[in-house]
Amino acid sequence: MPLTPDQQQTVATHLNTRGQAPKCPVCGASNLRVLPDLTEVSIDTGPDAVRHLVNVECKYCAHLLHFSARAIGVGPEAEPDAAETDGMDGQA
Numbered sequence: 193m194p195l196t197p198d199q200q201q202t203v204a205t206h207l208n209t210r211g212q213a214p215k216c217p218v219c220g221a222s223n224l225r226v227l228p229d230l231t232e233v234s235i236d237t238g239p240d241a242v243r244h245l246v247n248v249e250c251k252y253c254a255h256l257l258h259f260s261a262r263a264i265g266v267g268p269e270a271e272p273d274a275a276e277t278d279g280m281d282g283q284a
């Protein structure tokens with residue numbers, strides 16, 4: 193489930209309003225890009241438990257940073273009225 197351009201902007205605004213301007217921890221560059229695709233990772237609280245991560249890519253060295261989609265308010269967990277109960281990639 194990719195992020196819409198508006199959701200990508202929400203992530204960028206979130207990062208730009210939290211303390212220092214975001215920089216790549218590897219090379220120090222500040223030209224980061226919010227990617228539209230989320231990463232889904234399994235967590236150990238149940239067989240169907242997943243967490244969605246926002247991917248932010250350094251355009252200079254290509255390092256990927258991950259941020260919690262739920263905490264930023266984008267992605268599946270942030271949309272209670274769109275919650276689906278009939279399995280979302282429960283098989284790994």
Ligand SMILES: [Zn+2]
Pocket residue numbers: 216217218219220221250251252253254255
């Ligand atoms: Zn970098």
